[in-house]
Each structure stands twice: as structure tokens, then as C-alpha cells.
Amino acid sequence: MMKSLIIKFFTCLTLCFISVNLQAQDLSENEKEVIQGKINYNINLAQKNIDFNEFYKAQSDLDEALNLANQINDNKSIGLIYSKIGKIQFIAEEPNEAIKTLVKAVEKQRFAKDNINIAETYKTMGNVYMSKKEYNTALDYFNSAQSLFEKEDLHDYEAETILYKGDAYSELEKHEDAAREYESSLSLSKRYQNNKILSSAYINLGKTKAKLDNLDQAENNVMQGLNIAQKNKYPGVISNAYASLSEIYNKKENYKEANNYLNKHIKLNDSLLKAKRNFLSPEKRLDKLYSNSIEYQKEKEADLEKEASSTWLEKLTTILSIALITILSLLTLSLYKNNNIRLKSNNILHKKNAELTIAMEKAELATKTKANFLSTVTHELRTPLYAVTGLTNMLLEENPKPEQVQHLKSLKFSGDYLLTFINDILQINKIEANKVDIEPEVFNLKKKAENVISALNNSALDNNIQLHLEYDSTLPTNFNADQLKISQILINLIGNSIKFTKDGDIWVRVIKQKQTGDNFELRFEVEDNGIGISEEKQQNMFESFSQGSIQINRKYGGTGLGLSIVKGLIDILKGKIYMKSKLGKGTTFYFEIPMKRSNEIIVEKKANYFNEVDELELSNIKILVVEDNKINQMITKKILNKMKLYCDVVDNGEEAVDKVKTTNYDVVLMDIHMPGISGIEATKIIRTFDKELTIFALTAVTIEDKMQEFEEAGFTDIIPKPFKQEDFEKKLFNALMLSDQNNASNVEQTT
Template structure:
């Protein structure tokens, strides 16, 4: 019984020791994971960058956790990546690092591999003496480890060195030794390479018959044992060349056809090809790895065998079962802990990426808000000054300049609106309005707005509207205007000296609804077939190339498509190069009510009868102060200007005004906060917001602070006066 207890304690101690060993290798397993992923990615040149990233992660991980014994492996793999990338200098740096670290321990197969890899780098840089030194060091270690097949791989490199030195006899001696030394079929690629190299030497010596014999031997061995397609391809090529050199043209043609067949099949199989020399290097490296793996498996099998013998000698079934059960439970627990640890790391990375994306989205929204405000504010000044000067009866010589300034301001505003609009449409925050409007007037106004552009491009513009279409419909006039303006603008731009047709027809009508077809057609340059699918994409290659030539942002068609998707429709494109383009879409409208047209606003009809009208203007921008004040003076309105919210609040506590114009963006207390404070003691005075409105601002939000109406900068003077006089008339009543 005492002996049984001792045996049980012995097994428990073994189990505990193995558990500690597993615990210490947990971090190594994580490093090995990164290196394994890196090795997988380095097999394809397209993913070398990923391989380098994972190796860097392994290096950082090893340094962070103090696992410096893994660093030489990392540098060895990294050197291999840079070697395959064709950067021998960087590869040399990493191989030297790995060698310096490996030398601190007992010589190993990895140290031999590092010397071998360093020798290949120097051989590629034509530093033959250094290459030979490191190949010899690699051979010494492989010899001490009894890796005979690995030594033969190095001997191949030594033979190639002698061949390059034109020491053909020494090279043949080395290759012949390789041929006689290799018996393991797993390394017959090396043997085939030796036959091939001797054949090349005989060819260089003009011994074509001997060369053919060695090439034929290499080809036969390749067929029977190796089946390495790349080796087979270069052997066939040399056979064809050698037979041709020997004036045996029939055989040369046969081998040439076989070579071409293999080359074509390889080209079709791979998305990109490696050079033969690069392929050979990778194959030899793989063989060295195979040798090391076989050695590891051999050692593992020896350990397993010794452990099995120990179990057989002890032959205590109960203790064996308990030991195995304990090991299994412990292993499963460690696997679970390791898996959870890796999952936590991945979750942490995902959280970081998510936060980064959210920050980018927030930054984009803030950028758009800033762009909207900072660009619209000076545009308000440009358009306002142009309007004021045009209404002050300028000289005939100045009139064209002022009209050009007005046109440029409107064009710049359209340009900015295109950029902001495409981002607004992509933000999924777009609502469709239902407004009763005159569709025919809308289309006529759009045509009129293009008169100058039509004349400039010498366009014959044809507007055809179905007589059965009711004048008033219910829909979103803003979005319909955006669609038609963009499409008509493109048609005119790309049809210089040609014709443009805008046709609107009734497709279907019911009691409450009507379906209309819109077609914009031109006989301009047309769109190539290969560009038609991508022409509606934002900043697509097709739109960018065209608009570089003809001007514009390239966003018009993208905006049109997105708006039509929001309205539940799609656009149909038909186009032929140099014949023209047709764009057609259908929209459904509710029937509207006829509204009596109002005449243009006249000062005498809209101004209240009150003798003096007083308006408080709260605006911090000096130019906007001047423009707004001047526009009010043109209508005989007296105004007082305050440039911040705090003073406006205090001023209104002791002064009365017919109306307040409140800029939203003010220093200190902004316009919304100031309005909310004013409403605590004054609920009757109309307050109208002046804002360069952004994506995050909206009418409902501004009105919720107590504002009565919103005017967007840069505002249209007629709309400005209309809103102003409506509120002034109401206050008079």
C-alpha cells in the first residue's frame, strides 16, 4: 500500500510539473500564432504587408511580456519576408539580429537556417566570399545536428557559387556529391536541381550531348519522384534550347511545345507569377522547414515513446486514468483561459476600431457643420452686396460686373450645396415634404434660370409639357428642382451648339393622384457603355474624367439618383457616344388645389401703416450687419444692431421692438439660448432666426427655443422681405 501511495505522488508531481510548463508556454503560443499567420501571408506577395504587421505584433508581444527567447524567431521570419520582397539589405539586418540572439543559446536548426539565409542574401548581392563563410557556418551546425539532407541543400548553393566563378570542375564535383548523397524521396527536388546544374555547366562547356543526358535524367527524376512543375518547366526550356543548339530541331520543337503548355497553364492558374529564382528560393526554404519539422516530430515521438515505456513499467491502470483525467481537465481549463484571453484582445481591438469610426463620423459631422456655416456666412455678404448695389441704379459700365458677381455668388452657393447635399443624402436624415405647388411654374422658372447658360452654349432648348397636367400638385418642390436643375445643367454642358429637350407627360391618373414622366434628352457627346453603370456613383472615374474636361463637381447625377431613391423612383439611362443621352424617370404626385397667384411684393402694399418700424438686429459679423441694415433701410425700416446675446437680452428688457432678427451663431450665449431667455419675459415680439443652417440644425429645433421663423443664409432678398413683412403686418393688426 505504501508503494502504491509513492507511485501516486510521483504521478501527481509529473502532472503538476507539466501544468507549470503549459502555463509558461501560454504567451509563447500567442507569439507563435502571430508568426504562423505571418508565414501564411508571406506565401503570397500581395499580402507581404500583412505578414510584416503580424511579425511586428509578435515582436511587441514578446518584448511586452519579457519573452525574449522568441525574438530571434521573429527576426528570422521578418528577414525571410524582406528577402522575398527583394530587399536584401533589410533582410540582412534582421538575419544578423536573429543570429546574435540565437548565439546566446545552444546551436540550433534555426541558427543554421539564419546563417543559410544570410548567405543567400550576400550571394544575391554578389558578395561571394561572405556568402561562402555563412554557408559553411550553416553546414557546420547542420552537420553537428546530423541534418544531412539540409547540408546537401547548402551544397547546392556552394555549387552554384563555383559555377558563377567558372570553376566548372569543382561545381560538378559538388553537384555529383549531392546526387550520390540523397536517398530520401522527400528531398529529390535537390537531386533534380543537381542534375540540372550539371547540365547547364556542360552546356556552357559546349558539351551539348552530355548536357542533354543530364537534363533528361533531371526530367525523368522530376516525373517519377519530384513532380515539381517549376523545375520541370525550366528543364524543358533548357532541353529545347540545347537540342536547337545541337541542330536537332524536331526534338527542340517537342520540348518547346511542352514548355509552352506548362508555362501557359501556370499563367492561367496564378493571378501573378514569381520568377524562377524566387520560386527556387521559396522551395528550398520550405524543404529546410520540412527538415526541421521532421526533427521536431522525431524528438516528440521519442518523448512519447519514453513516456509510454514508463507507463507500461508502472502498469497501474487506476493511477494512469486519474493522471490522464487530471491532465485533460487542466488542459481544457488552460485552453479556455487562453481562448478567453485572445477573445478579450480581439474585443478590445474591435472596441478601439468602433470608437475610431465613431470619432471619424463625429469629426465629419462637425466638419460639415463648420463648412456650412463658415462658407455660407461670407456668401451672404457677397450676394447681399451684389443685391444692394444692383438696386442702387449702378452705371451701365458697372452693371455687367455686378451681374457677374451675383451670378458667381449663386454659382458658388450651388457648388457648396452640391457637396453638402451629397453628404446630407448619405446621412439618412432626409425627409420628404408634401407641399402644394405649381409644377408648371416651377419648370418654367428652372428654364428661365438657365437662359444665360443656354445662350452661352448656343443651345436650342425645347420645353414640352403635357396639356393634361394640372398646374398644382402636392410633392417636394425642392427635391424636384434639384433633380431637374442637375439634369438640365448636364444636358446643356455636354451639348454645346446642340439641342436639349425637357419633356413632361402624364402617364396615369386617378381621382387623387397623377403619375408623370420626366425626360431630359440631348444630342451631345453621349456616355460610353463602360461608364454608364458607374456614372451615378459619387466621384466615379467616369464622372471625374468628364467633369475635368467640362467643369463641375461630378456629383450632380449622384445627387439625382439618391433623391429619386428617396422619392421611391429610379432613373433610366440611354446613351450613345456622339449621338446624345436620354434620362427618364417617373414620379407620383397627389393632386393639389389651385392657389391664386400673389403679385410681387411692393413696399406700399406690404409695409404696415405704422409710422416708424423698429427692428433689433442681433448679429456679430460686421459685413452681415451692414448688408442687413442696408436692406432694411431700402424698405424704410429703422434698425438697432447688437453683436452678442447677453446685451440683446438686457436691451430687450428695457426697450420695445416690432421684430427681432437673431443670428444663431453668436459669441458667448448663442442665438437659441438668447431667444429662450428672452421668451421668459417677452412672449409676443416676433423673433426670426438668421442661420447658415447645417445638417445638425433644423427648423423644428430652432422653433422649439421660441423663434417664430427661420431664414437661411445666404437668403434670397424677396423671400427675406416676404417673411419680414408678414410678421410686421401681423404685429400691426
């Protein structure tokens, strides 16, 4: 009885100590930075254990890191941890579990925009599918990984990925393709002095040459790889070299050497497998720990029996003393360890923060450089495009000779295509730079879908396609969401289906997935029965320039950027996109996005400005065109003349300011880039003495990058070049109508 009470008392004291210790840990982990330091420490420790094949230790480190990362919702770390766990599962020959874990990793890494680690995860996915003998799928993942590594200038990893691509081609018995990949890997690893990949590339190239019956070169390649591997002590690579040489000598009918290398391979391979099993299975170590604990328990029982002769008071005093000393010692040790961890974490954090600051500065500089480059290039492209599209439209309207019409239409198509391409590049740049904001407004979703289909119907009829809309009858029609982005997504997806379908049908469906109050999750589907997409090309469909091939691009048109834009916009709307397709059977794209129902009544806006044009006395309208490019001056002037409007033209900002001071203009069309003072500076000067004048920025610069600057300068609105004539006319006539109404109001007040 007394023994039981003593044990319970000791247990209670121990639990008290554990509780105190946990509370101390909680207090030390309240600071997010300290937790992040511990996460980084555990991930680094896990990687070291992986490097030394201590996989069960690495798993323990990663489990602890994952628990901490979930506490602070650190997606980047969670993605990295899942990626490493997936790699361990792959090594442990659990491919299906590895795939599930790696898919989780990619989801988190995409959310964190961690391209470098996405590439590493893709590479591991490729290796998993190689182990499952799904070589085409493996190739898709290796291609994706290579593309990202190349983009990030991580050439060591790129060389390794190319090596794995060679392995996939080899398994598919595409030996010429395999040899090409091995040679590419060999070249890269030589350049960046990655001896492990270099040795493997030599050996695998040799194996491939042997399959192509070039035995002398095969032997030479494998020997080169073996020498590098032996020099650097790569046992796995050495074993591969032995096996390869055995096969080569067997083909050369040198059976003695073949048998010699085969024995070396078997001996080394058995040793490696044994080591792997030991590292992967900690049972033996656990058995040892268990047996030790039994011996310890027996010793404790013997001690207790010896002490049974002493009085219960002496025993209680002794045990309580030991318990107290133990608790004090453990508390001291705990505080010491916590202080050490804090110091180490702070040191790691300080170092990481310094590295992070440098990396962020470099990233910001790279982003600014890229933005400036794109702004400059697009301006230089838009300026001549303004001339191309403007002159082409004029020539088409001026009764050209019949034999010239087709040439002019081709020129117009090329100009429109190039403009679309430029706009797509800018859109992707905005998405990648996180410069796209959600702009919700109340709209009729069903009508929006009908309008998109109506706008694309002529293109569909050209390919003898019928468009069908199926709108879920259980859905409301009015929602509060970003209708422009939804329209753009639908236009891209339906337009894509039209391009790849002939004499068929396209179904557009809007379906309710689930509802909580006014919050809905909607599923949009765009299904066609066109040419379909092969499994090999489906993996990269949402990446830029991935239509599949130059031939497809030429035959069906398009820039290859539409689906990449769609993916980016859906991510911004917090949605997901999927696809299914079968070659020759058609394709279905479906995406799910959250939307909120609105009970607000929508007032239809009527575009009646053309009917009101006749009410204006156009002969009294005075317009000033400020443009330094002579061709653009002529085009703008002709467009205005066609609209029965006349204008003055100046070619610099200084003259524009002088003209506005001396002449009462209704509208100024101001270019931005000009010699002398820019259009922005000229507008600022004009606003010092005329606050009401309508000034349009007629510009070829990237509007989004300059919007704040335009607003601060005092522009009324912006007309990007090259523009659609109807958009130009609409903005101009709206400004003129407003000016006319203001003048009438002033006359009434004067009267």
C-alpha cells in the same frame, strides 16, 4: 402483395418523420436571429469552399443561404450571395449568366447601402468583361471598385483592383498606362504585405516591360514575382511567371531557357486546368455515388430474397421494429443537431452582435464627426460669403464705373458658384446620412414642369437653345407627391443639358408608364442634342465629382455634384434613373417614379406682399440686429436701409437681451455664433418675458442639423446666410404685416 403493403407502410412512417422533422425546423427558424446566424454560417462555409476550389459545394451552400435570406428579406445578405454566385459562374466560364447575377447583386447592395460589397461586385464585373474582351467596360467597373475600396480604406482590395486595371490597359495595348497601374499596385501591396498581389504585380509589370523592349528589367521583375510566389506556394501565379519568362527569353534569343520555362508552364497549367475541371464538374463523384447506391440496392434485394422464407408476421414485426428504432434514432439525432445549430448560431450571433455594436459605434462616431466638421466648415465659409455677396450686390447698385462692372459681375458669379458648391455638398451629406424626408403635397405637375422650364428659359436662350415640354395627354395634372424634390431633379437635369448643348433643342417629357387606380408610375425624360457623353464616362456619371475631366468642368461650369444629388433624390422617391448617350449626338436622362393622383382642388397662393408694403408705416418699425461681425453688421444695416427700414445694432447676446427689455422692437435678427452667450441662449432668455416678439435666426450654420434646437429656443423663422435679398425681404415684410395686423386687432379690442 404483402411486400408492397410493408413498403408503403414504411414509406408512410418515413414521410411522417420527415414532416415532424420539418415542423421542428420551422419552429426553430421562427426567430429571425437564428436564421441570420444560419445565413452567415452558410456564406462563410461557401467562401471556404470557394477558397479551396470546391465550387459545387459552395454553390449548394449559397443556394441554401439565399433561400433563408429571402425568408427574412435580408437585402445585404442577398446581395452578397448573388455576388458570390456570380463569381462562381465567372470561374465556371459562364460570363453572361454571371453578369445577370452580378447586376442583381448590385441592385440589392445599393438598396442596403453596402458599399464594400458593391466594390467587390464591381471588381468581379470587371473580370467578367475582361473575359468577354470588353476591356473599356471592364476598366469602368475597376475604376468604380477602386474608388469605393479607397473610400473604405480597404487597401488590399484596392491593390488587387489596380492590378486588374493594369491587365485591362495591357489588353488595350496601352503599355505605359499598364506599367503605371502595376507599379501602383506593387507599391500598395508592399505597404500592406499582400504577397499574392505583390508577386502578380511584379510578374505583370515584367511582361509589360518586355512589351516596351526593356528586357533586362522585365526579367528582373518576373524573377522577383516568381520567388515570392514559390515561397508562398501560389501555383497559378507561378504558372504565369513561367509563361512570362518563356516569352522574355524568346525575345532575348535564349531559346533553351525559353523552351525550359515553356515546358514548366505547360505542365503546371495542365495540372491546374485538370484540377479546375474536376472541381467544377461533380459528375464523377455523382457517378460514384450512383454506382454505390446500385450495389447497395442489389444487396438489399438479395437480403429480401433470403428473408422470403420466413413468415410474413416475423418479417412485419422485424421491419416495424427497425422502422421504429430508425425513427427514434433520427428524431434524437435531429434534436441533437438542432440544439447544436442553435448553440452555434447563438455563439456566432453573440460574436457578430458584439462586432456589429463596435462597428455601429464607430460608424456613428464617424458620422457625427463628419457632420460636425461640415457644419463648422460651412459656417466658416458662409460667414465671409455673406460679406462677399452682400458687398458685391451693393457695389453693383451704387453706379460703379463702367470698367468695374465686369469685375463685380465676375466676383458675384464666383460667390454664387461657391455658395452653390457648399449647398450641394450639404445636400449630398444629408442624402447619405438619411436625413432627407419625403414631404408630399398636392400640386399641379404640368404647371410645375412649365414653371421649371420658364425659370431656366433665359439660361437656355443664352446658348441659343429651345426648350420643349411634352406632357402625356392621358395623364391627370394634379398629384400628391414631393414637388420640391421633383422640381430639384428637373432643374438639375435640364440645367445639365443646357450646360452641354449649344444652338440646339432640349425636350422635357412626362409620360404615363402604368396605372393602378390612383397610383401611377410616371416616366420623365430630358433629351438634348448636345455634346454627348463617351461610353467610358457614362458608368460613373451618377457618382460625385464625375463630370469627366477638369477641362470639361472649367469649360462648361458646374460642381460635378448635380447628378449625384439627382440619383440620391430619386432613390428617396423610390424611383430609378437611366441614361443613354452617344458622343456628339446628345444625351437622354430618364427616370421613373411612383406618384399618386389627387382630386383635391388646388388654391393658388398669390405673393402680394410687395403690394402691401406701402400700407405699413415703415418709419415706426423698430428692428434690432444682433451680429458680432462688423462687416456683416454694415451689410445687414445697408440692406435694411435700402428697404426704408432702420435698426439698432448690438454685437453680443447679453446686450440683445438688455435692449429687448428696455425697447419695444418689432423684429430681432439674431446671429447664432457670438462671443458670450449664443443667439440660441439669448432667444431662450427673451422668450421668458416676451412670447410674441418676432425673432429671426440670421445664421450661417447648417439649418437641418440645428432645426430642432431653433424650434425649442423659440425662433419665429430662420434666414440662412448668405441669403437672396428677395427671400429676406419677403420673410421680413410678412412678419411686419402680421405684427401690424395684430397691433390693429389689439387696438380694436381696446376700443
